[in-house]
Amino acid sequence: MSSVRIAYETFQKTAPSAQAALLAMGKTADEAGLDKTIIELVKLRVSQINNCAFCLQIHLNVSRRLGLPQEKLDLVATWHxxxxxxxxxCAALAWAETLTRLSDKTVSDEAYDAVRRHFSESETIFLSTAVATINAWNRLGAAFRFAPPIQKKATDKAA
Known part of the structure; x- marks a missing residue:
């Protein structure tokens, strides 16, 4: 098991303006009216690709609160x-994977056309912003090994 390098709380205290900027950027897709469940699926998939346990757990928690079906949470890694x-x-997940794996290839016209068949220009901008934001969070979470925020169940006893 990997140990935490820098706690999330330390990041918050040390770089509050960076945290605030990322949180603000992350809210833009929601404020633009994009479907929150699609945004959460995208954040889950990108966090899986980037091996960020912290972000993956956060967005699993959010997805469950939004009522995303368990089957989708279980199968997002193999959505294809x-x-x-x-x-x-599928269009959002494909676009998210394309933007996340830029070191492997460029963003093709085909990939852009595919996302635009399902999202308006404005929606594509905000979807892309959501992907960029979760990628930034993933780089921090994975680099510093932020501890995943495990939610206690109602049946769990307080320690």
Whole structure:
């Protein structure tokens, strides 16, 4: 098991303006009216790709609060094969993977055209902003090994 390098709380105290900027940037997709469940699926998938346990746990918690079906949470890593995601969700996930894996390839016209078939220009801007933001958070969370925020169940006893 990997140990925490820098606690999230230390990051908050040391770089409050960086945290505030990332939080503000992250809110833009919600404020633009994009479907919150699609945004959370995107954040989950990007966090899986980037191996960020902290962000993955946060967005699993948020996704559950939003009522995302457990099957989608279980299968987002294999969304290509799962057959349970809508065309719009698939387009968002494909776009998120493309923008996350820029070191592997450039953003092709085909990839852009595919996302635009399901999202307006404005929605594509905010979807891309959400992907950029979670990638930034992932780089911090993975680099510093922020501890995942595990939620206590109602049946768990206080320590």
């Amino acid at each position: 094969e799962a057959g349970i995601f809508s065309e719009r969700e």
